[in-house]
Amino acid sequence: xxxxxxxxxGLVKPSETLSLTCTVSGYSxxxxxxxxxxxxxxxxxxxxxxxxxxxxxxxxxPSLKSRVSISVDxxxxxxxxxLKSATAADTAVYYCARDLVGTSPPVPFDNWGQxxxxxxxx
Amino acid sequence: xxxxxxxxxxxxxxAMTANITCGGDDIGSESVHWYQQKPGQAPxxxxxxxxxxxxxxPERFSGSNSGNTATLTISRVEAxxxxxxxxxxxxxxxxxxxxxGGTKLTVL
Numbered sequence: 001x002x003x004x005x006x007x008x009x010g011l012v013k014p015s016e017t018l019s020l021t022c023t024v025s026g027y028s029x030x031x032x033x034x035x036x037x038x039x040x041x042x043x044x045x046x047x048x049x050x051x052x053x054x055x056x057x058x059x060x061x062p063s064l065k066s067r068v069s070i071s072v073d074x075x076x077x078x079x080x081x082x083l084k085s086a087t088a089a090d091t092a093v094y095y096c097a098r099d100l101v102g103t104s105p106p107v108p109f110d111n112w113g114q115x116x117x118x119x120x121x122x
Numbered sequence: 123x124x125x126x127x128x129x130x131x132x133x134x135x136x137a138m139t140a141n142i143t144c145g146g147d148d149i150g151s152e153s154v155h156w157y158q159q160k161p162g163q164a165p166x167x168x169x170x171x172x173x174x175x176x177x178x179x180p181e182r183f184s185g186s187n188s189g190n191t192a193t194l195t196i197s198r199v200e201a202x203x204x205x206x207x208x209x210x211x212x213x214x215x216x217x218x219x220x221x222x223g224g225t226k227l228t229v230l
Contacts, residue, residue, distance in 0.1 A: 046157070046165065051219070105212035
């Protein structure tokens with residue numbers, strides 16, 4: 001049974017880079033599937049950020065593309081998110097997730113982490 | 123970019139049927155996925171590819187998709203079904219994920 005666990009700072013200062021890691025257990029990232037990040041601002045809906053395939057192909061939300069990068073660390077079986085120039089609008093619960101089938105298109109997500117809350121504030 | 127429109131809220135009495143809609147331009151040509159999210163929890167996939175039910179999801183949950191509207195149907199609604207529900211598609215024209223704004227289901 002695959003499990004995903006998000007980690008990273010709970011507090012980020014404005015203009016700094018928000019960096020999060022998703023540690024995957026029970027499955028090797030390089031074996032297949034697509035791996036994504038989704039966020040949810042307080043009291044609001046789900047907002048997809050980015051997805052990466054096991055082979056390294058990336059997909060980004062157009063509204064965030066200029067500030068976001070997603071990558072895989074195969075040695076640690078992790079994938080990561082970097083969001084540059086953070087603002088208060090980036091305050092949210094951030095989820096990592098894996099898709100259901102492992103073939104394109106990279107949806108739906110059927111395995112989710114528990115989420116990690118990130119606040120952007122001084 | 124592709125837009126999915128959901129009603130913000132829906133109220134249903136126990137044992138009745140809830141129909142949660144998701145509107146989009148020719149959405150019937152897309153594969154629609156539905157998620158349930160309870161307060162403080164991660165979303166759970168309840169319907170995949172318009173009408174597929176992942177393992178562990180009760181038969182009371184079903185989906186349909188035609189024309190400009192996809193629908194998540196919850197039969198014999200229970201108090202435990204009270205949650206936010208989100209539809210989702212893959213926008214193949216621009217290679218990105220689209221979520222609807224979500225519908226808060228209240229069980230009266």
